Amino acid sequence: xxxxVNLVPQSMATASAKPKAPPPPAAxxxxxxxxxxxxxxxSQSSFVSTFSPSRPQTLTxxxxxRPMTDLAVRCASKAEPLRVMISGAPASGKGTQCELITxxxxxxxxxxxxxxxxxxxxxxxxxxxxxxxxxxGQLVPDEIVVMMVKERLLQxxxxxxxxxxxxxxxxSSQAIALxxxxxxxxxxxxxxxxxxxxxxxxxxxxxxxxxxxxxxxKYSPPETPEIAARLxxxxxxxxxxxxxxxxxxxxxxxxVLSLYEDLTLKVDGSVTKDDVFAQIDGALAKLxxxxxxxxxxxxx
Numbered sequence: 669x670x671x672x673v674n675l676v677p678q679s680m681a682t683a684s685a686k687p688k689a690p691p692p693p694a695a696x697x698x699x700x701x702x703x704x705x706x707x708x709x710x711s712q713s714s715f716v717s718t719f720s721p722s723r724p725q726t727l728t729x730x731x732x733x734r735p736m737t738d739l740a741v742r743c744a745s746k747a748e749p750l751r752v753m754i755s756g757a758p759a760s761g762k763g764t765q766c767e768l769i770t771x772x773x774x775x776x777x778x779x780x781x782x783x784x785x786x787x788x789x790x791x792x793x794x795x796x797x798x799x800x801x802x803x804x805g806q807l808v809p810d811e812i813v814v815m816m817v818k819e820r821l822l823q824x825x826x827x828x829x830x831x832x833x834x835x836x837x838x839x840s841s842q843a844i845a846l847x848x849x850x851x852x853x854x855x856x857x858x859x860x861x862x863x864x865x866x867x868x869x870x871x872x873x874x875x876x877x878x879x880x881x882x883x884x885x886k887y888s889p890p891e892t893p894e895i896a897a898r899l900x901x902x903x904x905x906x907x908x909x910x911x912x913x914x915x916x917x918x919x920x921x922x923x924v925l926s927l928y929e930d931l932t933l934k935v936d937g938s939v940t941k942d943d944v945f946a947q948i949d950g951a952l953a954k955l956x957x958x959x960x961x962x963x964x965x966x967x968x
Contacts, residue, residue, distance in 0.1 A: 747963040749830025750775060750956060751852070755924065756835070756859030757917045758910060759869035760937050761944060765859065766834050768945045773952060776826045779834040783816045784808065794819075814845045821851055840923040847927070854955055856928035857948060858921065859937035863914055870910040874899035 750773060756762035770777045787795035788802075794816050798808045813836075821831055833853070837843040846852075872885040877900055883890050890896040904913065925932055935947045 747956070747959040749828065750952065750959070751830055751854050752857065752952070753833045753837075753853040753855070753928070754835070754857040754859070755838075755921055756937060757861060757866050757921075758913055759866050759873065760859040760861045761941060762835065762859055764941050765857075765944060765948060766832060768941070769832055769948065769952070772949065773830070773832075773956075775830045775832040776823075777832050777834060778817065778820050778826070778836075780813055780817055780836040780838075783820055784813060787816055810839070810842055810845065814842060814849075817846065818849050818851070837924055838920050840927060843924050843927045853928065853931055854959075855951060856925070856932045857951075858925065858932055858934045859944070860934050861937040863911075865938050866914060867907055867910055870905050871907055873905050874901055 752769070752775065754762060754766060754769075756765075766777055766779075769775060784795075784798055788799050789795070794812055798812050801808050801812075817833070817836060820826060821833075837846055869884065869887070872887070874883045874885060874890075875881075876883065876890070876895060876898065878898060882888075883895075883899060890899060904910070933948070933951050935944060937944055
C-alpha cells in the first residue's frame, strides 16, 4: 500500500485563525511539519520535497550540483603518496639515504636484490626460476626481476604509503618494462660522487661478519680492536674491480636517465650524509606539498 505524507499537521491547523478541513485519511504519516511547500534546500537537511497534495509525496536525496567523484572522495582524506627512485654508484651513500628517506617519509623501501633473495628463500615460482639461472652461473633475466618488483609495488602497503625503489631500474629495458606496467616515479634521485672519492670509499670498506655492520677504515673505523680483527673485505672491493663496476654503472645509469630526464634530481653525494639528505629532503617536501595542493583543488 502506498504511504501518504501528511504535509499539514494538526498543530499548524489549530494555530491558524481560520480552521481548515482535515487532510484525507492516510495509511501512514510524518509528524514533522514541512517548512515550505516549495523546494527545500537546507544545509541542515539531506532531503528535498516538492509539495503536491494531489499525489503521494516522495522524499528525494539532495543532490549536489557538483557531485564528488570517487577520486575526489579519496583525495579529500589523503594526498597521493610519493613514488621515488634512487640511483647511485657503489659507495655513493645510497643505503644511508634510503634509510633516512624511509624514516622521515614512511615510504616502503623496495630493493631488487633483497626481493630476489627473499623470493628464492620462500621457494616461490619466481624464486625457483631465478635460482635455476643462478645455479648455472647466469644472470637472472630482466623479466623475472621486473615481475618481482611489480608484485611488490602492487602490495597494499606500497600503494597506500608510497614507495622508494632502491637501485632499480638499472637499464633502459627495465625502466621501459616498469613504465608499461604503469610504474613511474615522481622523482628520480641520482647521487653524484666523483670517481676518486668512490674508489677511496670502496677500497677502505670492511664488513663485520658477526653483526653485518659496514665500517670504513678512514671514515667510520671499528669501535674496538676486537671488532677490527674480525673485519673482512669483499672480494670485489679492490681498486681494479671497483673501477670496472663504476664503468658499468655509468653506462647503465645514462640510459635510465634519458627516460627520466624531466624527473631527475642530481644530488652532490660527496658532502656529509646530513647535507646530502638536506638536498633530498627539500625536494621531497616541495613535491609532497604540491601533491597536497592538487588534492585540495580536486576535493574543492
